[in-house]
Amino acid sequence: MKRFWTAVALLFTVIAGGWYNLFTVSDTVGDISVALTQAQQAAQQNQLSTAAQFTTQAQHKYEQHEVYFSAVISEKLLDEVRLGFARTQAGVQTGDCAQLMLELAGLRQAVDDLLRSEVIGLKNIF
Amino acid sequence: MFLLFLRTLLVYAAVIGGLRFAGKRQLGELSTSEFAVTILVSELASIPLQDTAVPLLGGVVPLATLLAVEVLLSCLCRRSRRARRLLCGNSCVVIKDGVFDTKMLRILRLAPEDILEGLRIAGVTRIEDVRYAIVETNGQLSVIPRAAQQPLTPEHLQMQPAEQGMPLIVVSDGKLVHYNIRQLGQTEESIAQLCRERGAASLNNVFLLTLDDCGNVFLQLRDGGVL
Numbered sequence: 001m002k003r004f005w006t007a008v009a010l011l012f013t014v015i016a017g018g019w020y021n022l023f024t025v026s027d028t029v030g031d032i033s034v035a036l037t038q039a040q041q042a043a044q045q046n047q048l049s050t051a052a053q054f055t056t057q058a059q060h061k062y063e064q065h066e067v068y069f070s071a072v073i074s075e076k077l078l079d080e081v082r083l084g085f086a087r088t089q090a091g092v093q094t095g096d097c098a099q100l101m102l103e104l105a106g107l108r109q110a111v112d113d114l115l116r117s118e119v120i121g122l123k124n125i126f
Numbered sequence: 127m128f129l130l131f132l133r134t135l136l137v138y139a140a141v142i143g144g145l146r147f148a149g150k151r152q153l154g155e156l157s158t159s160e161f162a163v164t165i166l167v168s169e170l171a172s173i174p175l176q177d178t179a180v181p182l183l184g185g186v187v188p189l190a191t192l193l194a195v196e197v198l199l200s201c202l203c204r205r206s207r208r209a210r211r212l213l214c215g216n217s218c219v220v221i222k223d224g225v226f227d228t229k230m231l232r233i234l235r236l237a238p239e240d241i242l243e244g245l246r247i248a249g250v251t252r253i254e255d256v257r258y259a260i261v262e263t264n265g266q267l268s269v270i271p272r273a274a275q276q277p278l279t280p281e282h283l284q285m286q287p288a289e290q291g292m293p294l295i296v297v298s299d300g301k302l303v304h305y306n307i308r309q310l311g312q313t314e315e316s317i318a319q320l321c322r323e324r325g326a327a328s329l330n331n332v333f334l335l336t337l338d339d340c341g342n343v344f345l346q347l348r349d350g351g352v353l
Contacts, residue, residue: 004197004201007197010194011191013200015128017128017187021128070181071181071183086263092177120128125132
């Protein structure tokens with residue numbers, strides 16, 4: 001019976017861990033997305049410094065959780081996000097709001113992919 | 127991660143279903159669920175090792191899921207006959223009273239040659255000598271010969287040979303094996319005494335001492351001498 005209860009505990013841990021991970025990824029991606037949306041809006045209104053500020057804010061949020069992401073999400077997806085941030089920062093440096101908006105859209109897509117890879121749905125399961 | 131859990135359960139169910147569909151031919155010594163776990167675990171364990179871009183949890187979560195589900199299913203099979211039949215199937219009689227059950231062979235998709243091979247492995251050469259041949263749930267063939275073909279035992283000759291016990295190692299390389307000594311209801315002192323009685327100068331000189339519950343002793347010294 002000891003083994004039975006160990007198996008039950010193990011399954012419970014996996015299920016609980018899975019839910020925790022889903023909510024953590026969802027929360028973090030949500031936070032980053034909000035900052036990126038604000039950056040996109042600022043870029044749309046040609047407020048480059050505000051857009052840069054929100055992008056940096058999003059990057060800080062991502063970096064705070066990067067270790068956790070590395071433990072649960074494929075490096076390929078994380079590389080896309082890192083590349084997206086690098087491109088966005090380069091966009092800020094050039095000072096071209098149109099270019100920045102394009103880079104932000106790409107970054108937003110890469111960040112959303114983090115959540116898409118974890119979300120429970122028929123597309124992901126099958 | 128939760129997705130991995132769900133996907134693992136689905137793959138596990140698919141593999142079990144596939145193996146049950148494929149029938150006993152695919153199995154060898156292992157039950158269906160054990161076989162499924164064995165082939166899945168060997169693959170899963172290698173994924174994070176081969177590809178460092180895959181998080182370690184990507185291998186660990188499915189592994190933990192599979193093993194936990196396997197333990198739970200084995201507990202379920204122990205309690206429920208229906209679950210056992212569903213997961214492991216039934217034993218099937220393929221020869222009865224020296225005659226092949228052709229319907230069963232067709233169901234199991236086995237040729238008479240396959241059964242004959244199993245009979246030869248079991249040491250039976252004539253089909254008419256077989257009372258029952260059973261394909262077990264793990265795919266092995268069990269053969270029960272007719273009474274006249276069964277080997278002669280002391281019981282047939284009204285003999286009563288001495289019982290053989292299960293030998294346990296009580297001294298290994300000069301060291302007492304306390305757990306086995308307790309199992310045999312002995313004490314360390316009685317074992318040391320036994321060694322002395324058998325002619326070993328000290329416990330350090332003993333390479334191996336085995337003892338069974340019927341009192342049979344085997345003692346080998348470090349220099350190779352058997353006492």
